[in-house]
Amino acid sequence: MKKIIFNFDKPLKLVSGQELPSFELAYETYGQLNEDKSNAILVLHALSGSSHAGGKDGWWEGMIGPGCPLDTNKYFIICSNIIGSCYGSTGPSSINPKTGKPYGLDFPIITVKDMVNAQKLLIDHLGIKKLYSVIGGSLGGMQALEWAITYPNEIKSSIVIAATSRMSTQNIAFNETGRFAIILDPNFHNGDYYSYNTKPTTGLSLARMIAHITYLSEKIMDQKFGRELKSGKYLFDLHSIEFEVQSYLRYQGEKFVERFDANSYLYITKAMDYFDVTKELPNLKSKIKFLIIAFTSDWLFPVEQSMEIVKLLKENNNNVSFSLIDSDKGHDSFLIDIEEQGKIVSSFLEGLKNEI
Amino acid sequence: MRFRIDHQIIADLIDDNSKILDLGCGNGELLELLISKNKVKYAVGIEKDIKEVEECLKKGINVLHLNIDEDLNILNDNVFDYVILSFTLQSLKKPDKVITEMIRIGKKAIVSFPNFGNIWIRLYLLFKGKMPKSKFLPYEWYNTPNIHFCSIKDFEALCQEKSIKITKKIYLKKFDKKIKSFMPNLFASLAIFVLEK
Numbered sequence: 281m282k283k284i285i286f287n288f289d290k291p292l293k294l295v296s297g298q299e300l301p302s303f304e305l306a307y308e309t310y311g312q313l314n315e316d317k318s319n320a321i322l323v324l325h326a327l328s329g330s331s332h333a334g335g336k337d338g339w340w341e342g343m344i345g346p347g348c349p350l351d352t353n354k355y356f357i358i359c360s361n362i363i364g365s366c367y368g369s370t371g372p373s374s375i376n377p378k379t380g381k382p383y384g385l386d387f388p389i390i391t392v393k394d395m396v397n398a399q400k401l402l403i404d405h406l407g408i409k410k411l412y413s414v415i416g417g418s419l420g421g422m423q424a425l426e427w428a429i430t431y432p433n434e435i436k437s438s439i440v441i442a443a444t445s446r447m448s449t450q451n452i453a454f455n456e457t458g459r460f461a462i463i464l465d466p467n468f469h470n471g472d473y474y475s476y477n478t479k480p481t482t483g484l485s486l487a488r489m490i491a492h493i494t495y496l497s498e499k500i501m502d503q504k505f506g507r508e509l510k511s512g513k514y515l516f517d518l519h520s521i522e523f524e525v526q527s528y529l530r531y532q533g534e535k536f537v538e539r540f541d542a543n544s545y546l547y548i549t550k551a552m553d554y555f556d557v558t559k560e561l562p563n564l565k566s567k568i569k570f571l572i573i574a575f576t577s578d579w580l581f582p583v584e585q586s587m588e589i590v591k592l593l594k595e596n597n598n599n600v601s602f603s604l605i606d607s608d609k610g611h612d613s614f615l616i617d618i619e620e621q622g623k624i625v626s627s628f629l630e631g632l633k634n635e636i
Numbered sequence: 637m638r639f640r641i642d643h644q645i646i647a648d649l650i651d652d653n654s655k656i657l658d659l660g661c662g663n664g665e666l667l668e669l670l671i672s673k674n675k676v677k678y679a680v681g682i683e684k685d686i687k688e689v690e691e692c693l694k695k696g697i698n699v700l701h702l703n704i705d706e707d708l709n710i711l712n713d714n715v716f717d718y719v720i721l722s723f724t725l726q727s728l729k730k731p732d733k734v735i736t737e738m739i740r741i742g743k744k745a746i747v748s749f750p751n752f753g754n755i756w757i758r759l760y761l762l763f764k765g766k767m768p769k770s771k772f773l774p775y776e777w778y779n780t781p782n783i784h785f786c787s788i789k790d791f792e793a794l795c796q797e798k799s800i801k802i803t804k805k806i807y808l809k810k811f812d813k814k815i816k817s818f819m820p821n822l823f824a825s826l827a828i829f830v831l832e833k
Contacts, residue, residue, distance in 0.1 A: 569696075
């Protein structure tokens with residue numbers, strides 16, 4: 281469960297045509313790899329996630345462990361951080377070997393395919409020829425699709441949760457608003473805030489606040505915070521925090537700034553914006569078994585977008601299953617509402633044993 | 637494992653190595669039977685009950701957790717050799733639309749349904765004056781998922797109206813194998829029709 285750093289000291293060619301001279305990838309593993317190395321499942325994280333998926337305070341704690349849907353008694357679970365992130369993998373806050381200083385905006389633009397290519401090198405390094413499954417929600421789901429497209433013979437199945445085959449215009453718009461907040465922050469210094477020993481905290485926390493609204497449903501926000509006034513009455517004052525939801529969002533923003541790098545936020549959201557596999561999916565012809573999962577109250581990656589993935593995969597009669605899970609928790613359902621999701625995932629993994 | 641008799645008959649209607657879609661596939665029992673008989677090149681079920689979806693997944697059967705009445709439009713024309721609707725017609729909101737969709741998606745459609753014109757149901761209504769209940773249809777009128785019963789004659793009329801060809805008719809008395817062709821609308825409990833464009 282300890283974080284391990286995989287160091288790849290050869291260049292990684294990127295989709296943009298640029299390359300990373302070398303890179304590091306942080307990862308954690310849970311469970312035991314079996315003798316023929318056939319029980320490995322790669323867990324793929326979302327925008328602000330890390331390799332710490334399982335165990336105490338892991339972002340998918342309830343999904344990973346003995347007897348859990350991703351049962352560590354049966355499977356060897358690997359969760360790797362993505363390139364571009366700031367949790368131990370090479371990203372814009374890493375040192376640029378050419379300058380000896382953090383990359384900042386000199387970091388090359390990365391795509392979801394680049395993230396997957398880097399993970400593939402980690403999987404090779406672990407000596408695994410074929411993954412039993414790749415699984416992830418949101419950006420993690422995009423990676424799961426990209427794995428299928430780029431390495432169709434290296435995975436047995438792909439589980440795509442609360443994701444899309446292409447980032448919608450509305451979602452690009454949300455990302456753009458967040459990025460704009462960061463870039464306009466006077467402490468951004470064109471991405472070189474590391475040299476100034478400061479951070480674009482206002483911009484990044486605003487970006488997170490906007491994003492957080494999109495992660496929840498209207499209903500759950502109303503239930504959690506409502507219109508309750510903190511002081512019991514209107515204060516007729518613009519500076520005070522009067523509604524519960526105001527303090528929640530500000531708290532989320534402040535907490536995020538402590539843990540996340542603003543440049544990583546720019547790069548990873550950009551990679552999401554570029555994601556569009558609507559041309560690749562209908563041409564895919566593989567033996568992979570797909571499971572697509574959507575949540576009823578997710579309006580960031582709504583059910584129609586998951587059904588679009590199903591439709592595209594069916595063009596070539598790929599093996600695809602789909603489940604729509606009833607949840608009122610919005611996009612975050614895949615992280616916090618895991619009971620039904622867990623049953624669907626464990627059933628699917630069990631069924632993979634029956635080769636048809 | 638014991639399979640339903642109508643499933644056995646449906647299996648016999650299907651050529652080997654076919655592309656099959658089962659609407660309202662339940663726990664995947666029929667598709668499992670078809671797979672075991674080498675009828676399947678590629679199979680998918682559609683099921684709206686999440687518990688049944690889990691059962692299909694455990695069997696390794698492709699299943700789409702969708703609503704037959706609303707979601708068939710995500711499937712392209714002519715992608716399946718057979719589209720099966722087994723004992724589900726009566727629970728659909730728009731059975732006429734679904735039949736049309738089946739013919740669009742598949743080269744052939746196989747529909748099995750309980751015949752509400754059969755004599756026992758007629759007598760039940762005549763003598764009891766109540767909505768018929770049986771071992772196979774155990775619900776009360778107010779909580780039944782079966783909202784669109786029809787007789788064999790009704791179904792034939794629908795096919796005629798939609799210009800759908802009926803290429804085969806099989807009649808069953810109860811769920812046993814006795815197949816009757818004499819006055820089927822009066823004596824058959826279950827009908828299995830093969831339809832084509």
